[in-house]
Amino acid sequence: MTALGKFVVTLLILGLVGVGSYLWWERLAPAESIASAPAVVTGTDSPSPSVVTIDDAEFVAPLLACPILPPPGAYVAKDNTLDLELSEYAGYAGIIVANGGLEPSEDSVFFRKHGFKVRIKLSEEESWPALNAGRIAASATTVDVLTAYCRNFAVTAPVQIGFSRGADGLVVRKEIRRVNDLRGKTLVTAQFTEADFFIRYLTQEAGIAVHLLATPGDTPAPDKVNLLFAADAFAAGDLFLQDLKQGGNQLAGCVTWAPKTTEVVEASAGRAQLLTTNKNLLIIADILIVNRGFATDNPKLVAGLVDGTLEGNRRVRDQPAAHLDVIAKAFKWTREDAAAELAKVHLSNLPENLAFYAGTIDSAGSFSGIFSSALLAYGSLIDQPTDAEKYMAPAALQALQAAGAYAEQRIAIAPIRSGPGGALEGDPLLTKDIRFLFEPNSALLQLNNAENAKNLESIRRLLQVSPGSTILLRGHVDNALVDKFRQQGGEAFVRQMALKAMELSKNRANEIRSVLTTQLNVPAARLETIGRGWEEPSGTDAELNRRVEVQWFTVE
Secondary structure: OOOEEEEEEEEEEEEEEEOOOOOOOOOOOOOOOOOOOOOOEEOOEOOOOOOOOOHHHHHHHHOOOOOOOOOOOOOEEEEOOEEEEOOOOOHHHHHHHHOOOOOOOOOHHHHHOOOOOEEEEOOOOOHHHHHOOOOEEEEEEEHHHHOHHHHHHHHHEEEEEEEEOEEEEEEEEOOOOHHHHHHEEEEEEOOOOOOHHHHHHHHHOOOOEEOOOOOOOOOOOOOOOEEEOOOOOHHHHHHHHHHOOEEEEEEEEEEEEHHHHHHHHHHHOOOEEEEEEEOOOOOOEEEEEEEEHHHOOOOOHHHHHHHHHHHHHHHHHHHHHHHHHHHHHHHHHOOOHHHHOOOOOOOOOOOHHHHHHOOOOOOOOOHHHHHHHHHHHHHHHHHOOOOOHEEEEOOHHHHHOOOOOOOOOOOOOOOOOOOOOOOOOOOOOOOOOEEEEEEOOOOOOOOHHHHHHHHHHHHHHHHHOOOOOOEEEEOOOOOHHHHHHHHHHHHHHHHHHHHHHHHHHHHHHHHHHHHHHHOOOOOOHHHEEEEOOOOOOOOOOOHHHHEEEEEEEEOO
């Protein structure tokens, strides 16, 4: 996508139910339930005879179950200093600023307000074994990673650090215009990372299953998005670029994060494009995770970590320029790089944290919502599923609220616009089919139908997790009886019935809009409707032509 990224969801509407109920222009078909997301398919097939242009040794075999971690142990602080491990990412700038850099300091927020020091180590390697075993006190990850590690992960999550806003991205070959074009093709990413979750979320919304491959020589599933895995997300980008440069065609793209996303596009000589990022799709939520044994034994120290994180976030949000030197020094960036990377994150404040944990935030994903989405996205790979409440620990946040801390702060999550927005045009990013049930011979939704309620909620969530996005509801009806109308009354009768079909299709779209605004509190300004009658059939299947096409436009 360029100026405007677009997500398109096509909702198939079964206009009439019950034996003997007919509209003039629609033929009845039995009501069937359409699953919201296909099950994840795992495993590999026999090698393909096609020529392999990239080295199999560069890929890692997929895990088919939750990763195993060492037995849990409680971290014990030494010299009044807590060990914290982070990666090189601007989303952690608030913690760096609160600490005054990486080294323990008595000038840090943590020491001045709470009496302890923090030692920060930067590492791109996963610290989960060390964290679980109690060799470090805390680290940072994303909510979806907690889902992937199942019951093995003995940690708590006491504070949301922020949202990634464009750091994660899907880079694909130039000819690929939407996620649906990836059906039958192969991508490379790093398993059980936010990049893995990002592509699974997109394919889940598109209604396409995922198939895992062990090597590039395995035969890809023709009706699924196939995934290969590299040692890390940067290596995934390098492998895709290698395939492009060698003239191969085994990889359709990669899912990685900045700056690798930009590097791959720039080095591809015009053969690759950044299809979409999570800039305005807030499902990658960064959280602080603390060794559970340590957290249980030291609630005051955990509260200090939470307050220090929020105070650091406040300083960076309020005066980013004043702290660029500290951030740049810690990450070995220039001031310009630090400023550019900060633009790709949203550092969360106290009210945003409280809403994130309570599930009441209306402009981004919530802890439990993202956790549940990840469970669905990973499917059968999560062989020991657990619940979000196992990790959610907002007690320190609630205590700060009760004490009146950060009382001046407000929820302020807005779309990031890289260019003029608002026009509903261009290629959609993905398409998806859902079915609504209406009252017989009318455009009234069956409001007591559980499937309808679930589908309406799914539309609301699309807008919720994507600030600035809008939805266009395009109503359609079946065109199967046009020839019969022509035989009955000629072209004049066809035109007459076409007007009735146009009216019904617009009424159906308006009905969905009305329910979304009145019952689910979706702002009317974010919904538009149009009736297309039978003018735009999706094919020859009469049932599939009775639909409302929901086009989701996200700011990009």
